[in-house]
Amino acid sequence: MDKLFLRLVALFNPFLERTGVDTYQLHEILRVKLLMDSRRPPAMFAGRRRATTTSASSSFKVTVFSLIFGALYGAVLFVFNKPLVGQTVYFSAFMVLMSLTLITDFTTVLIDVRDQLIIAPRPVNDRTVAIARISHISIYVLRLALVQGLPAMIMIGFIDGAAAVPVFLIQVIVATLLSIFIVNIIYLLLMKSVSPQRFKDIISYFQIAFSILIFAAYQLLPRLIKMSVLADFNLMGHTWSYFLPPVWIASLNEVLIHPGRATLITSLMAITGITVPLVAIWFVVKVLAPGFNRRLSMIAMSDGATSGVPSKAEKKSGIIDKIANFLAPDPVENAGFRITWKLAARTREFKMKVYPQFAFIPVYFAYFTLSGSGDVAGQFYKMQHGKSYIFLLYFSSIVLAAILQQISQTEKYKAAWVYYALPISKPGKILAGMYKAITALYFLPYMFVLGAACVAVWGTAVINDIILAFLMIQLYGIVMALFLVKGLPFSRPVLNKQAGGRIITSLLITALAGIFGFGHYVLSRWEMVIWIAIIPAALVYWLLFNYYRKQTWDNIELNEIE
Template sequence: MDKLFLRLLRSFDPVLSKAGVDTGQLHEILRVKLMMDNRRPRTLFAKRRASSGNVGNPWMLMFITMLMGFFIGLLLFFTNMPLAGHTFYFTIFMVLMCFTLVTDFTTVLIDTRDQYILLPRPVNDRTIAVSRILHITIYVLRLALVQGLPGIIMAGIADKNVFSSLLMLIEILEATFLSILIVNLIYLAMMRSVNPQRFKDIISYFQIAFSTLIFAVYYLLPKLIDFKVLRGMDLLSHWWAYILPPVWIAALNGAVIHASQITVVIAALAVLGLVTPIIGLWFVVKVLAPGFNRKLAALSTSESVETAVKVKKEYKEDFRDKIANIVAPDPVENAGFRISWKLAARTREFKMKAYPSFGFVPIMFLYFTLSTGKGMTMGQKMAKVQGGASYVFLVYLSTIVLSTILTYITQSEKYKSAWVYYALPIGQPGKILSGMYKAVVTLYFLPFVIILGIGMSIVWGPQVINDIILSFFICVIYGILMALFAVKGLPFSKPVMNKQGGGRAISSLVTLGLVGILGFGHFFIVKWETAVWLSIIPVAAIAWTMLHYYGKTTWDDLESYEEYEVEKPKTIKKPIYKTK
């Protein structure tokens, strides 16, 4: 398939040459990059342990992708209006393409390892920029063709025209190129306007926000949309439809297959969809590509070209240091507190895995809220929720944040740096663990609960404050139980684990069950304000006692990083020397 893409690419050599791209160098760079892609195992299915040599079945991945494409293709039969059906199809198709680009684009477009090979060679910036764009294009085209294959077949069935399937292939290619162009423009424009370190942070937060958006769309959109209205919707009667790329793509089907319904507007939109990727590629090459190589070099060193001479500044304590001195007065515990929040604030991998959970909690609450009361209007559902005690469920649902942060705050790709813990004269590592847990609760979980509490007080009234306090301490107990039985690791001291062991999963379920019992007990006494206030004192005392016990964890209770080594060192036999 790679050879086919490279041969098709040669037909664009005249256009690329006029844009200042060395086509000979371009084809050679792409050939080597694609060869390296085929040799590299898919990290999505890679295992940390060497004993399990499976790296994922590409045929199974292809089957899952085609199955996803089949369900998206059902939208072509959703309405009797072909323009609307194709618009809905390509909206989801392009969202999935953009999501794939966002997750993979950083490792492909911003991969600076090949700079050591290309920089000493006479390769211009435009050739390198176009090679990266075409590399990700070919990578995504593989996915697009597999995902779009069911849609190609189903388009012919929906329109009862074989030529519609061939046109659908052109539309899928058009949607893929537009998705690539959109993400390209965003990434390259940011690279020209912000410094390298800031650019990396923006990309990380963009990926977090985008994954949260996808989660919200998947769960909430079907609950918020009236599909009966969508089936009879006339898209072109709304002004905003004219600026949506999926409408441009869908217009091609309306202009060619349904020629009897063609208008000047539909024809113009179809032409716009065909011309936009070409104009966008020219804009990227001519405007954004110059200086591309220099920006990548700056990214690799996390310094901009105009970096000023660094002046050594005296460290000043911020509010988190003051919080650490108050919450963790013990020196060792204070060190555990500080190293936890500092490493968590600086580690992008931790942010990418932990921060989306903050958005998942309100989304899941809205999902469960909208799922109740079938036949009710939106106003009736919200009135029912406001009149009940479902706010208790919202606070306990926030344990997703606590469990996610506790899981990932002990994991790191650079876990071998944890030797420093064992080199320090620390007799009781439990103090580091209690400092870590206090950092998680104080800097992440407590602010999140306070924000939820403010919103709950506005919706349900100030009488819910005692319920928020009680549920907070119960969640703290859950976090300590999870840390005792499921985490068992110092901050950022263990390798990234893809799955839990059986015993650890059982411990997590038992812990969740115990907290669930406490939560149901809280739900039954929620009507009695005095009982809730009185329950806070013993629950808080239990939480403090458990945290004190957690601080007495010994070295024997911990799981060291050596237990997770990917490859154990082989035993070296002592050589036997024979004497003559």
């Protein structure tokens, strides 16, 4: 398969040579990169795999997952009465998923600075390096796209006949190339226009926002849009549709398989869909690739160097100091508070895993709220006169659980030797500072936003419920920290395998949040009972937190720092 893709890239050699790419060097770089790829497990499932997982089994999982997912959203081809609309919806979903794959898995490939140690000292120009990386990404994504598009190819054979299958294959390839070049053009433009540090920040937040957008659209659009209305939607009656790449790709089917339905506009859009990837290649090579190596070197230097100009984080240190001194007056606890606050606010890997959870909670809540019968207005009225806000408040425990699960993990865990070198007799004080930091930095502001939303929708009568829910979720968090979080802040490797006995403990602790929420729902009919319940909840939380603060080194899972 890799040889086939290398020959496919070789078809563009005449065009690439005219733009200044050394095609021999390009072929060798790609050959070595593909060889290295075949010797490591796929990126998908990397965060979940065990040490014994083989490359073959991981590849099989990726293939099965892609086929199932491709069949699910390929079913839209049967929904619409107009094939152009059906294929537009399909390729919209297809391109979004390919773009999401690129953003989540291949940003690090595009801006990987490790290759510079090998390639930079040799006479390889910027254009060759840039095209080699984009081609490497393209080959991997094309392989995934062909597997994901296979179910739809079979479906289109039943809809339009066997002749439509090879045309659909071309459409899949064009859609994949368009996704690749749109994402990479955005990235390369950012690399040219912003500083390396700012570039990495923008990409991180873009990844988070895009993941949230896809999740929200997947969950809510089917609830808000009636498919029966879209089945006869007249797409070509709207001028804005002429500028959408999925419409260009769908027009290929109209022109080649159903020429009787084709118009001048659909023919022009089909031609546009074929030519835009070629124009994108030229634009990347001639305009964006020059200076690519220099920008990568700047990004590499920005990882370890700091500028003489004070950063925003440094300017905010005075506020952080005041908060730390107020919430954690003990010196050791204060140190745990500060290091957790600063690393959690600056570590991109941590933010990539935690930040999406903040948006998933309201999306899930809207999904369950709109799942009943009736229109959206009727569902909102029903929600406003019920007690679903209790579900929303306790559902936020997922955020606290995600933070606690990630707070002790990092790719750079070897720097944690400093914890063990210091004369600290009770590491529980560091853990207490860590817990206070994640509460003050993340959970308390988040609960404040949710509480304000609840007051706006349900009125001031829910204030006591908000206070009690906050304390009960904090109680749940302390229990989780006691039994499941056995590491100091950012001190453990990400793929550290947990013991099998933790599974039952984890399930029991997870069920604890549901038990708290159900009990709160039962008591919510008595206003005064909720106010009274706040007192014992706060007392139990205080007792457990003080017990957590007394954790010894025997309670901490130590990692060997090599």
